[in-house]
Amino acid sequence: MTEPLVVLKDVNKHFGDLHVLKDIDMEIGKGEVVVVIGPSGSGKSTLCRAINRLETIESGTITIDGKTLPEEGKALAQLRADVGMVFQSFNLFAHKTILDNITLGPIKVRKQKKDEAEKRGMELLERVGVAQQAQKYPAQLSGGQQQRVAIARSLAMNPKVMLFDEPTSALDPEMINEVLDVMVGLARDGMTMIVVTHEMGFARKAANRVVFMADGQIVEQNTPEEFFTNPTSARAQDFLAKILTH
Numbered sequence: 496m497t498e499p500l501v502v503l504k505d506v507n508k509h510f511g512d513l514h515v516l517k518d519i520d521m522e523i524g525k526g527e528v529v530v531v532i533g534p535s536g537s538g539k540s541t542l543c544r545a546i547n548r549l550e551t552i553e554s555g556t557i558t559i560d561g562k563t564l565p566e567e568g569k570a571l572a573q574l575r576a577d578v579g580m581v582f583q584s585f586n587l588f589a590h591k592t593i594l595d596n597i598t599l600g601p602i603k604v605r606k607q608k609k610d611e612a613e614k615r616g617m618e619l620l621e622r623v624g625v626a627q628q629a630q631k632y633p634a635q636l637s638g639g640q641q642q643r644v645a646i647a648r649s650l651a652m653n654p655k656v657m658l659f660d661e662p663t664s665a666l667d668p669e670m671i672n673e674v675l676d677v678m679v680g681l682a683r684d685g686m687t688m689i690v691v692t693h694e695m696g697f698a699r700k701a702a703n704r705v706v707f708m709a710d711g712q713i714v715e716q717n718t719p720e721e722f723f724t725n726p727t728s729a730r731a732q733d734f735l736a737k738i739l740t741h
C-alpha cells in the first residue's frame with residue numbers, strides 16, 4: 496500500500512447502549528479507493544461521519560494525513576475542508592444558483608477570490624457535465640445532475656479524501672450511472688475515496704478493496720474480485736446472496 500492517508504485505530508462509538516463502531520482498525524492509502532458494504536444498521540454511515548467528525552468517537556484515534564482530528568474550532572473547519580463528503584441526499588443550498596453553491600466554500604473557507612472561485616467552479620461543473628446549468632437553481636435540475644453538482648462542490652475545496660455515503664441510493668435508476676461515471680473518473684484520476692455503496696459494478700470497476708461491515712465490525716476485506724466471488728464469512732455470503740437476488 497502507498498503511504499496511509501486516513502488511519503483509524505481501535506475506534507469505538509456507542510449510541511446509548513448500542514455499540515455501533517467496535518474496535519475499528521482501517522488504513523486507506525493515498526489514491527486508494529475503498530468500497531464499504533454491509534447490511535443496513537452496520538455502522539457504515541457512522542464510520543463516514545466519524546472520519547469527518549460529524550460524530551464524535553469515544554476511544555481510539557482517527558488521523559488524516561498524519562493529523563489527529565481536532566475537537567473543534569478553526570482547525571476542525573480546516574480539516575473538514577480536507578475531507579469532502581457526498582451524502583445520499585444532495586444537500587445543495589436551494590436558494591443559491593448552482594455556481595454559487597460551488598463557490599461558497601472556496602470563498603468562505605479557502606479565502607479564494609470570487610472570480611478565481613468561479614473560474615475553477617465552471618471547470619468543475621464542466622468536468623461533471625453540468626456546466627450548462629450553472630445559473631439555475633437546484634430544484635431545476637434532475638437528481639442525477641444535483642448529485643454531480645454535490646460532487647463538484649466537494650471537489651472545489653481540493654479535498655485530500657472524498658467520502659461518499661450511498662450517493663446513488665436516492666436516485667432514479669436511469670440516473671445512477673451518470674453519477675457513478677463521475678466517481679469512476681475521479682478514482683482513475685487518483686483521488687483517495689471511501690465509498691459506501693452496494694453498486695457492485697462500481698466496486699469492480701474502481702475499488703482497490705472492499706470492506707464488509709456487520710454489527711459495527713469489519714468482518715472481512717478483500718479485492719472486489721475475491722470478495723464478490725469468494726466471500727469467506729457466513730455473514731458476507733448471506734448478505735451477497737440477498738443483494739444479488741434483487
Ligand SMILES: Nc1ncnc2c1ncn2[C@@H]1O[C@H](COP(=O)(O)OP(=O)(O)O)[C@@H](O)[C@H]1O
Binds near residue numbers: 510537538541
Ligand atoms: N444519531 C443516532 N442516534 C442513535 N442511534 C443512531 C444514530 N445514528 C445511527 N444510529 C444507529 O446506529 C446504528 C448504525 O447506523 P448507521 O451508521 O447509520 O448504519 P448504516 O449506515 O450501516 O446503515 C443503527 O442501529 C442506527 O439505528
Ligand SMILES: [Mg+2]
Binds near residue numbers: 540541660661
Ligand atoms: Mg447508512
